[in-house]
Amino acid sequence: MTFRQFAFKNVLRNKRLYAAYFLSSLFSVMVFFTFAVFAFHPALGEGAFVQSVSIALMTAEGIIFFFAFFYVLYSMGAFLKTRKNEFGLLIMQGMSPVQLRLMVFLENLLIGFFATIGGIGLGLVFAKLILLIAENVLLIGTELNFYMPVKAMILTFAAFALLFLFISFFTAVLLRSGKLIDLIKSKKQSKGEPKASKWLSLLVVLLIGGGYTAALLVEGMYVAYALVPVVIVVVAGTYFLFTQLSVYIIRRLKEKPAVFWKKTNMLLFSDLSFRMKDNARTFFMVAIVSTVAFSAIGTLYGFKSLLNTAVSEENAYSLTYTISEGNTEAEKQDVNKINEVLADKEIEARREHMVLSYFNIKGQEGPLLIIKISDFNRFAELAGEKPAVVAANGAAAIEYSNETFEAYKSGEELLDTRIPLLSGGSLKPNQVIKTQAMPAARGLVVPDSVFEQLGKPVQSESFYAWMSGDSAKKLIDAGEVLSEELQNGEQPYFFASDFVLYQLNAGYGPTLFVGLFIGMVFFISSGSILYFRLYSDLDDDKEKFRAIARMGLTEQELKKVLNRQIALLFFSPIVVALIHGIVALTALASMFFQPFFIECAYVLLIFTIIQVAYFFIVRYFYVKQIKSAL
Structure with a gap:
């Protein structure tokens, strides 16, 4: 078996962990390719309006590519942590640091290559359907017929080839810097009971409460003036919410025998404070990214509804x-x-x-x-x-x-x-x-x-x-x-x-279309990040529940504990993001003296349904993995 074959089989053996990374990367490539298909479409070559649509789509390309870079970088960091035992074993078997770096480099290139090819392939399969949808959403006044998007394929392949190549080299630098040794020798969970400051926990209430109060009380153009300070305060409060307040609440609950010793609560709370502390930065990042997705799409949809309503109500006649x-x-x-x-x-x-x-x-x-x-x-x-x-x-x-x-x-x-x-x-x-x-x-x-x-x-x-x-x-x-x-x-x-309303929707269509796709990329990537964090604890959970099963843990009790554990991981940041999004959209509504309750409810409901569906899918496979180890 050659070294390249060894790297290839390594990816197949870790397909459970690589699945979310591969699918999310594939989705990012597909979205990037889709926008490129639009931007290079022959129908968008003439006319000021259609050229502005093309510019908007190319701008979206840049945003998606920028986000994809940090997303892939984060994913590689997650792989290094979850595979520390494997790396340590390979080094003990005689693999040199150079070979280890080369193996990770080849694995990442392999995933990137197939994600890029798969994303372009899926984009071609659904190109006609997406073009048809875009034709009706963008209202550009011309048909977007299917064509062979050679330029889009070249741009997408070249852009993501460079991205994965750079990330692979960057990963090799991280391994060479000595962080690999730290990963091999260090334990995944910190020793000792995680500590949380009572005063920093109280500060969370003051920061988020003060930010919410300011956002909901100001009206008109004062909302724009309060935007930056409110965002800074709420972001800081969100960070301390996950790093301090969550750990502090769990510790207080563990001190209450009526709660801690009730049924299977002991299994849930035993390492929950560790999980919350270790996952705090991930929760914080997911909450903020999801809030941006909620607020951006809710704002765009709300503006469209506001403008359409204004035109319709101001003009009673045809x-x-x-x-x-x-x-x-x-x-x-x-x-x-x-x-x-x-x-x-x-x-x-x-x-x-x-x-x-x-x-x-x-x-x-x-x-x-x-x-x-x-x-x-x-x-x-x-x-x-x-x-x-x-x-x-x-x-x-x-x-x-x-x-x-x-x-x-x-x-x-x-x-x-x-x-x-x-x-x-x-x-x-x-x-x-x-x-x-x-x-x-x-x-x-x-x-x-x-x-x-x-x-x-x-x-x-x-x-x-x-x-x-x-x-x-x-x-x-x-x-x-x-x-x-x-x-x-x-x-x-x-x-x-009707004609003015048509022009309004045609002009606003590209912005809404681009914002919707970018928001979906952000949200799906956030769900993938949660997937990484959940499966990074899988081996430890297998050991823990295997030992507890010998003591008489029933299958029903196992499902109950795992359901709560996965739900806390998946919905803690999302619930925070939903609340942040509701406050942000309410503040925006007060800026224009127009309630966006219906629009806000639609957007948040759709995202909630997606997250719930994702939760049930991940829970099914996670519980299946745990049960197979018992």
Whole structure:
């Protein structure tokens, strides 16, 4: 057997430990390759927008590659620790330090080579499906047909070949620095009972509690100012949470006989403080990385929802057209053009028209819109709202029923307005009408008879609205044509809700798509790190439970202890990350005065489901390994 064959068989013998490393590396390669397939796609070669998509995808490539480097580096460190006994045995059998370094170097290159080839292969298998998904998410207006991504394959292979080559050399340096000897001679767990400071444990409550309080109390732009100090405080608190507070709580529980001696709790608590202390840095890293993934995806999804809601609520009609009074010929041509395009696209739409009149009212900054009740009710009906009723000698203030922007709720401010009449008297609004039917955020509605006594307006605009129940695709096509022909500066002003919403989603799609994939890479890598830490204790657990089984430990009790042990390992950092993410997204919502509860719940629920599924899969194989040793 040659030395290369020995290294190859060494990988196969350690496939249980290498599995998570290999699969996660493969996933990172596949995601990197997928973004490269998009970035080099022929359809993204022309046009400012599609080129911006390509730039966003290449930026994501850099982020994924940067993260993959540190992830692989961490994984190799985990291998060195878990295989110390094997290394010591090989050295005692006569293997020289140079041969040992060469063996680890070849093993890492072998894993890296197959992970790279496998990632590219899987990327090719799912390329058409992913391109189809991206075509609908990115909304670039062109088909992303399958092609042979030679450039993407070369870039991916070269990038990860360099990455694994560098990591392999770096690992050899670590082994040569004497750390291998420390690994061979040292015990995996520290001697003596792990200690935790009572004051540092108390500091955790102050740091995290203070950070949460600051994040939840500040509003508006003050959230941005508080971001950096809050992040620093919470990160520090999270570190002490796992290194100090968790150990302190476990020690206190062990001192309570009613807890420690209850059923199988002794088995759980016997080395739990050691595990928490040894895994503290891993838990800390996983919690922070997962928090970043939760917050980033939740923020991106929340922004998309916020912008879509704002556009939908601000514009009750399918199409609107506004032009200053007096441009009769231009108005006639533009309205005819809109009707022609609607007919050409086979769109059925109802139309209403009125003149918007603005008056100078004492106490108001700038002209104020005042509308006849008959005009208002025609548009309210078009928007699907109930008709309003105003007393013969009264008036009503308009308030947008838009829940997205609080600044639009200005109806109450107009209740003290005095409306002068030509007869010498005045009217004061006595009610507020919540509506989306009007194109202005501020205004008054008066009876038709009262409107005739207001005199000549200082400004007038001709306003048209079309409402259609046809498909969004037809309205988007019509909106695109009309926006190019009618958008000539401030006046006339044309707005197509479906087309604007389409443009918004198309512009935001690349950011959301990139953020989603990067967040998933972070989260899956975090789960793999937990897998490494769990299986690094497997041999010790086999010995421990083999000895305890001889004393009468039942299979049911074994499963119960292992379930608790694995659950603590998997869910301790994730629960902390979920709480951090909820606070972060709540703070973001207060920055824009818009709750993201539904969006936040969706994101966190999806990540929780993934983690629970991962837990059950890992638990099954881990318990199987322990039972096989009994």
